Amino acid sequence: MKFRCERDVLDHAFSIARRAVAGRGGTLQVLSGLHLTVEGNRLTVVGSDMDLTVRVTAEVGGDVDGSVVLSAQLAAEIVRALDSGQVEVSVTDDGANLVSGRSDFSLRVMSAEDYPKFEVPGGESVTLDAGSVADALEQVTLAASMDDARQVLTGVLMAAEADGLRLVATDSYRLAVRDLPGTSVLGRDQTVLVPSRALQMVGKILGDADELTIRLGERDAVFEVGDVQVETRLIEGEFPNYGGLIPDDHPNALVVDRVALQEAVRRVRILAQEATPVRLAMSSDGLELVAITQDVGQARETVDAEYTGEDLTVAFNPQFLLDGLEVSPGDEVRLETSEASRPAVLRSIGDEQFLYLLMPVRVS
Amino acid sequence: MRVVVARCTVDYDGRLTAHLPEAIRLLMVKADGCVAVHADGGAYKPLNWMNAPNTLTVVESDEDGVEAVWTVRSPKGEVLAITVHEVLAELDHEMGVDPGLQKDGVEAHLQELLAADPTTIADGLRLVRREFPTDIGPVDLLCRDADGEAVAVEVKRRGEIDGVEQLTRYLDFLNRDPMLRPVRGIFVAQEIRPQARVLAEDRDIGWVEVDYDELRGIESDALRLF
Numbered sequence: 166m167k168f169r170c171e172r173d174v175l176d177h178a179f180s181i182a183r184r185a186v187a188g189r190g191g192t193l194q195v196l197s198g199l200h201l202t203v204e205g206n207r208l209t210v211v212g213s214d215m216d217l218t219v220r221v222t223a224e225v226g227g228d229v230d231g232s233v234v235l236s237a238q239l240a241a242e243i244v245r246a247l248d249s250g251q252v253e254v255s256v257t258d259d260g261a262n263l264v265s266g267r268s269d270f271s272l273r274v275m276s277a278e279d280y281p282k283f284e285v286p287g288g289e290s291v292t293l294d295a296g297s298v299a300d301a302l303e304q305v306t307l308a309a310s311m312d313d314a315r316q317v318l319t320g321v322l323m324a325a326e327a328d329g330l331r332l333v334a335t336d337s338y339r340l341a342v343r344d345l346p347g348t349s350v351l352g353r354d355q356t357v358l359v360p361s362r363a364l365q366m367v368g369k370i371l372g373d374a375d376e377l378t379i380r381l382g383e384r385d386a387v388f389e390v391g392d393v394q395v396e397t398r399l400i401e402g403e404f405p406n407y408g409g410l411i412p413d414d415h416p417n418a419l420v421v422d423r424v425a426l427q428e429a430v431r432r433v434r435i436l437a438q439e440a441t442p443v444r445l446a447m448s449s450d451g452l453e454l455v456a457i458t459q460d461v462g463q464a465r466e467t468v469d470a471e472y473t474g475e476d477l478t479v480a481f482n483p484q485f486l487l488d489g490l491e492v493s494p495g496d497e498v499r500l501e502t503s504e505a506s507r508p509a510v511l512r513s514i515g516d517e518q519f520l521y522l523l524m525p526v527r528v529s
Numbered sequence: 530m531r532v533v534v535a536r537c538t539v540d541y542d543g544r545l546t547a548h549l550p551e552a553i554r555l556l557m558v559k560a561d562g563c564v565a566v567h568a569d570g571g572a573y574k575p576l577n578w579m580n581a582p583n584t585l586t587v588v589e590s591d592e593d594g595v596e597a598v599w600t601v602r603s604p605k606g607e608v609l610a611i612t613v614h615e616v617l618a619e620l621d622h623e624m625g626v627d628p629g630l631q632k633d634g635v636e637a638h639l640q641e642l643l644a645a646d647p648t649t650i651a652d653g654l655r656l657v658r659r660e661f662p663t664d665i666g667p668v669d670l671l672c673r674d675a676d677g678e679a680v681a682v683e684v685k686r687r688g689e690i691d692g693v694e695q696l697t698r699y700l701d702f703l704n705r706d707p708m709l710r711p712v713r714g715i716f717v718a719q720e721i722r723p724q725a726r727v728l729a730e731d732r733d734i735g736w737v738e739v740d741y742d743e744l745r746g747i748e749s750d751a752l753r754l755f
Contacts, residue, residue, distance in 0.1 A: 184708075193576055215545075242707060281547035311658050312644060337753045384544055384605070398544065405755050440646040442750075482646075482751070484655070506752060527750040 166231025167255040168203045170223065172247045172265060175254075178221040179241040181393055182212035184366055185219040186237040195279045198234035199241075201254075202277075203227045211283070212237060217363050218283055218396040228255075232277035235261055243270050286382040286396065291350045295374040295390065301332050301343040302368040304492040304519055309361035310336035317402040320358035323381075325351035333407055334361060339485050340407055340522040341492070350379050358404055359386050363397035370395070410508060411522060415501030417474025419447050420514065423498045427490045429454050429466045434483035436464040442480035442526035447472045447502070456483075479505050480528040489521035531558040534618040539566050541577050543607030549576055551614060556599075558585060560624065564601045564609060579609050635719075635741060636686045640669050642744040643684060643717065645751060647672045649744060650682060650717055650737050663702040671703075679703065679712040688718030688736065693728045700734070 182199050193215075200211040208225045211218065233256045243263055244252065252265040256274060263270040302321075310318035315337075322333040329346040351357065367388045371377060378389040388395045430443055437443050437456035446453040452470040457463040479502055490498065495513040502509045505528075511521040533556040539549035554576070555567040562581035579601050586600045594614055601609040640659065647654035653675025661671035661681070670682040681703055683696040696714045703712040714734040716725070721736050729736045 238705070238707065279548070279550065281545050283545045311656055313658070313660060335754060337755060338751065340754060407754075410754050438648070438652060440649050508754060522754065524752045524754050527752060 166201070166203050166233055167228040167253070168208060168225040169228070169251055169253045170208065170225035172244060172249055172252050174223050174225065175244045175252055176241075178208065178210040178223050179237070179244050181370060182210045182219045182221050183237040183241050184212065185214055185217045185395075186212040193281075195234055195275050196281075197237060198275050198280070199237045200232065200234050200277060200280045202232045204230050211280075213281070213283065215281065216398045217360070217366070219366070220394040220396070222392045222394075231256060232280075233261060234275035234277050234280050235272060236275075239272060243272075283396065285394075286380060286385040286387055288380045288382045290378050290380045290387075290389075292376050292378045293345075293348055293350070295371045295377045297345060297348075298377050299368055299371040300494075301345055302364050302371075304343045304521075305332045305334040305341040306361045306365050306368065307334075307488050307492065308336060308339050308341035308521070309334035312336070316400055317358060317404055319361055320400040320404070321361050321364050322356060322358055322404045322407075323351065324356040325349075325354055333404070335405065335407060335522075337405075338482065338524050339489065340410060341489075342407070342411075342520045342522070344518045346518070350381065356404070357381055357386065358400040358402065360397055360400055363388070363395055367395050411520065412501070412503060412508060412510065415503055415510060417447065417472070417477055417502045419445075419452060419470050419472045419500040419502070420497055421452060421468060421470035421500070423490055423493055423496060423513070425468055426452075426470075426498070427487060429468045430483055430487055430490070433464045433466050434487075436462050437483050442528060443483040443486065444478050444480045444528060445500075446476075446478045447474070448476040474502075477502060477505065479509060480526045481509070481523060482526055485523055489523055493519060493521065530560060530622050530624050532556070532618075532620045532622075533558075533613075533616060535613045536615040536617065537566075538612040538614070539577055540610045540612075541607070542610075543603070543605065547577065553617065556611060556613075564599075566609075566611065577609060579603055579607060636684065639686065639717075639719070639739070639741060639744070640684045642741075643682070643739070644670055647682070649739060650715055651680075651735070654680060663699055665698055665702055668696075668699045668703070671709075679709045681712050681714045683714065683716055685716075685718040688716060688721030688725045688738075690722070690725050690728055692716060692718065693725050693732070693734060696729075696734060697732055 202209045206224055206227045208223045210221045247265045250266055255262045261272045261274050305321055318336055324331045330348040330350050332343045334341050370390050370393050374390045380387040384399055386397050433443055433454045433456045436458050438458040438461055441458050444455040452468045454466045489511045493513045494516050497514040499512050499514055500509055509523050536553050538551045541547040557565045562583045565575035565578040567575050583601050583603050588598050590597055595612055597613045599611040644656055644659045647656050654672045657671040657673055659670055660667040668681045669684045672680045674680050681699055685692040693716055696716055700714045704710045716729050716734055716736040719741055721738055726736055
């Protein structure tokens with residue numbers, strides 16, 4: 166195998182593909198590598214941990230067709246360290262050579278024959294506007310759990326709704342729901358559970374892309390953005406029935422400037438140490454934030470807000486509250502509450518497509 | 530449980546195709562129908578596996594160098610073909626009903642509580658993943674600090690020197706990963722012995738003693754949606 170290309174082309178392909186590489190804890194040694202294939206002037210770089218596979222294609226100057234597996238860590242580090250300019254990669258029986266300018270690296274290689282042969286899942290593809298999907302992914306993936314002990318909570322539910330697609334994620338402390346009206350990816354009433362890790366990766370590569378193509382199979386999903394393809398195994402299991410958690414009735418509503426609340430929470434949380442929450446005292450006078458850490462001190466700050474309902478104090482994990490405020494669109498948000506121990510709902514004023522449900526923390 | 534050490538070749542065809550060339554491996558056939566192929570390395574993840582329900586058929590072979598071919602099929606259409614060239618050891622044993630995992634309850638619960646709120650270890654700490662895998666076993670918690678730097682946390686009920694040694698080994702592996710490094714370590718326990726503190730400080734590893742009862746109190750305040 167032999168090809169030439171610009172260093173930036175190779176750096177782009179290696180750095181994206183290696184995000185899926187099983188460099189940690191995998192028992193199949195070959196999966197710690199990147200699988201490179203050259204056919205004509207087309208280079209394909211694959212990284213995988215069997216659950217998640219990333220495939221990047223690039224146009225190169227191909228001299229000799231072939232395949233090889235290179236250590237993902239070394240190959241990516243070497244290419245990143247090279248100066249801009251042309252890189253020539255050649256593979257012989259003795260190993261691989263990466264040559265650029267005055268730099269010459271020789272690497273041992275792993276057998277391409279031992280690398281798993283991934284079948285690209287079939288199924289109908291649907292092309293979506295990348296911008297709206299990127300926003301939606303940012304809004305919901307942060308609510309997914311990172312605790313593998315409850316695997317279904319590490320996924321994002323994609324559900325077909327009457328008027329489009331719905332994305333839902335929860336770690337049991339908060340729940341994010343984003344609707345994408347007019348977006349049709351699934352069959353009627355169909356739901357799939359996609360690992361949030363894969364969707365976070367899709368969100369990162371969406372960048373300035375215009376389109377995202379999705380293909381959903383029975384057990385796999387494929388996301389294509391330009392020259393990058395992310396394939397993931399779907400999570401099996403039943404997602405919690407979240408519908409009943411969203412309160413129909415919300416006697417109390419606080420309308421507040423989103424950024425003003427965000428900044429106030431950031432300041433007050435400095436004294437919400439040792440896992441103490443930030444309290445929101447809501448009354449007709451407005452909103453007061455309070456954080457108290459025993460033997461350390463306390464912080465208070467008032468925020469201009471409109472409040473309707475009974476006087477109520479609700480405490481939240483400040484990070485979870487900030488997460489919700491961060492991804493809520495628009496200038497103003499509405500926090501709907503009923504009791505100090507019941508879930509609160511955060512919505513953007515004038516936007517019905519995103520909802521963030523947040524469980525309070527009990528305080529004495 | 531049927532345990533076979535055999536020289537074998539393995540081919541999987543299903544969600545993807547994978548081939549394991551001829552080598553000595555451990556084959557496990559469990560009473561519930563699960564089949565796993567292990568190499569002589571790695572703590573928990575088989576090279577290849579098929580979750581139950583499966584059907585296993587074993588066909589003796591007349592072919593030279595092949596004793597038998599095991600074919601494992603799942604209802605989803607996955608097929609695991611194990612070509613057994615030579616059986617080196619074999620054991621069948623009735624294991625009965627498993628009573629379940631009996632971990633050190635306090636240590637496991639401590640880890641769970643700290644994962645739910647890593648700021649009890651250090652301000653600004655956010656969980657990346659529990660049981661973060663490395664080549665030598667999983668680190669209890671991988672977190673990011675307020676500056677975004679990676680922090681490996683090892684949790685023990687009693688903090689002794691061997692726990693610091695264990696965390697040192699994890700840090701050595703984690704710091705080889707350019708996506709993570711620099712990774713610093715924090716050793717967490719209910720009580721940390723003076724020698725372990727000295728060793729941790731000597732290796733630039735932080736240590737934190739946590740109050741289990743207090744943590745349990747915190748847990749009860751964090752309400753869940755379900």
